[in-house]
Amino acid sequence: MDNKKDVKGFLEFVYEFYKSMKAHEITLVYEGEITHQITKAFTSLTESNMAKDDEPGTVQRKVFHVMVECLQNISKHADDFTSSDFMFSGRGIFLVSKGDNEYSVTTGNAVDNDRIEELTNMLESINRMNKDELKDLYKKQMKEGRLSEKGGAGLGFIDIKRKTGRDLEYHFLPISDDTSFFLLTSTIGRDE
Amino acid sequence: METIKIQGTEDTPKVILDKEKEAMEISGRSLPEDVASFYDPILTWLDEYAQSPNKKTIFNFKLTYFNTASSKLLLDILMKLEEIHEAGHDVLIKWHYPEDDEDMEEAGEEYADIVDVPFEQVPYSL
Numbered sequence: 001m002d003n004k005k006d007v008k009g010f011l012e013f014v015y016e017f018y019k020s021m022k023a024h025e026i027t028l029v030y031e032g033e034i035t036h037q038i039t040k041a042f043t044s045l046t047e048s049n050m051a052k053d054d055e056p057g058t059v060q061r062k063v064f065h066v067m068v069e070c071l072q073n074i075s076k077h078a079d080d081f082t083s084s085d086f087m088f089s090g091r092g093i094f095l096v097s098k099g100d101n102e103y104s105v106t107t108g109n110a111v112d113n114d115r116i117e118e119l120t121n122m123l124e125s126i127n128r129m130n131k132d133e134l135k136d137l138y139k140k141q142m143k144e145g146r147l148s149e150k151g152g153a154g155l156g157f158i159d160i161k162r163k164t165g166r167d168l169e170y171h172f173l174p175i176s177d178d179t180s181f182f183l184l185t186s187t188i189g190r191d192e
Numbered sequence: 193m194e195t196i197k198i199q200g201t202e203d204t205p206k207v208i209l210d211k212e213k214e215a216m217e218i219s220g221r222s223l224p225e226d227v228a229s230f231y232d233p234i235l236t237w238l239d240e241y242a243q244s245p246n247k248k249t250i251f252n253f254k255l256t257y258f259n260t261a262s263s264k265l266l267l268d269i270l271m272k273l274e275e276i277h278e279a280g281h282d283v284l285i286k287w288h289y290p291e292d293d294e295d296m297e298e299a300g301e302e303y304a305d306i307v308d309v310p311f312e313q314v315p316y317s318l
Contacts, residue, residue, distance in 0.1 A: 036225035057292055061257070065295075068223055068259050070315055079241035096254055142267050147228055163295065 040073040046096060055190070062188045063103050065163045067096070069156040072105045076148070077109065095096040106185040113178050119170075123170065123184075126157050127167045134162050162185050196237050204230060205255060209237050214246055218269075219254035220289075222262040231265040238272040245281050249273065254288035254316075255296070263299070268306045276311045284310045291315040 001177065021029065027049065028042060043064055068079040083090045092109035129137065138158050145154045162170055166187050172180045198219030199218035208217045226232040251273055258266065270285065277283040285307075287300035295315045297313065305312035 036203075039223075044202065057290075058294070061295065064257065065259075070262070072223075072259065133300065139302055142264050143306060145264065147261065147264060156264065157224065159260045 024097055027098050027100050028094075031091065032058065034071055034075040035185045036075065039068065039075065042071065042096075043067050043115055050106045056183055059103070059188060062163050063096075063105070065187060066105045066160050067188050069160055070094070070105050070184070071080070071168050072154050073184075074107050074109050077111075101190055101191065103188045104185055105188070106119045106183065108183045110175060110179050111172075113180055114167055116172055116180060116182075119182065120172075123157060123168050126161050129161075131162070131165075134158055138162065164188050193241060194237070196233060203259075207234060209234065209241075211241060211246060214248075214250070216250065217254065218266075219252070219256075221256055222258040222266075225260070227259075227261040227265050231262075231268070235265075235268055235272065235289060235298055238269065238276075242272065242276050242279070245276050245283075248284070249276060250284045250286060252286045253300075256276040256290065258291075258299075261310045262309040267303065267306065270303055270309070274309045284312060286312050286314050289315045290318050292318075 028046065030042070032037070032038075038058065045065060045101060049063060050063060053065075071094060071116065073132070092107060095104075095106040097104045097106070125132070126137075141154055141158065157168060164186050166189075169185045169187075171183045173183070175178050195211070196207055196209040198204070200206040203221060203223045203225070205218050205220040205222045208215050210216070218234075222230075236272050250271075254265070255266075273283050273285060285304075288305070289296035290298060297315070300311070304313075
């Protein structure tokens with residue numbers, strides 16, 4: 001009896017979840033470990049959906065670029081944090097939504113609180129830059145930067161801002177005394 | 193000298209490095225899981241090639257997509273080619289891009305700005 005009630009409650013939740021996905025125009029949502037396989041699967045899925053919708057080539061390419069950089073950011077950084085909170089280690093949330101005028105790619109993963117300042121400064125300084133400044137920074141970082149142990153080149157955020165032409169929107173929400181959830185959303189216009 | 197031939201996949205480019213046939217090409221998509229280990233043999237090959245390069249070296253890039261980590265390694269390749277050019281050899285980079293892909297065209301222009309080596313932009317239609 002109780003079990004039946006639980007199942008019903010769960011199914012009702014699923015329906016609410018579905019409605020809320022629809023309301024937010026979410027076309028893809030994933031929680032878990034972001035691996036290279038996942039990155040390939042999601043990008044090719046989104047690619048074929050965009051092709052089916054006859055999305056212009058420029059939009060398709062930009063969405064692809066942003067998705068890859070966002071997914072690789074999580075796969076490279078999601079387990080950086082030192083907290084023993086097993087629930088968040090190496091995992092993250094990844095979301096794609098499609099509105100009438102734009103696509104959004106949103107990621108979320110846990111970070112150590114002592115990284116918040118560094119991330120904020122980096123994102124703010126990228127957001128303040130104009131096209132030429134971003135181009136110069138990209139070139140400089142490509143020349144002088146070194147590949148991290150995990151194979152990151154420190155170019156992802158700069159590239160996203162350059163490809164989308166829009167600010168990187170982000171937010172930190174506290175998880176515990178030493179950990180926060182870092183959310184980042186990038187928007188690609190469909191008519192640009 | 194050894195020839196490198198790598199088949200392209202959905203996330204790694206096709207690579208041809210053949211000194212005898214004077215064929216050098218990187219094409220397709222580049223977002224390998226581990227960029228460093230993918231590009232390492234290519235950079236090593238170029239180091240060896242630089243010891244006694246052909247009379248003329250034409251290197252073709254015909255990529256449709258590369259991620260930021262790959263962009264750094266592509267620059268490393270271009271810098272090796274720049275060294276060959278600086279040593280007094282004839283080098284030409286051909287940067288092929290889909291004619292409607294402004295970002296890929298611009299990426300080529302940026303590389304041409306960074307490295308001092310003859311650089312030709314070649315648009316093509318898909």
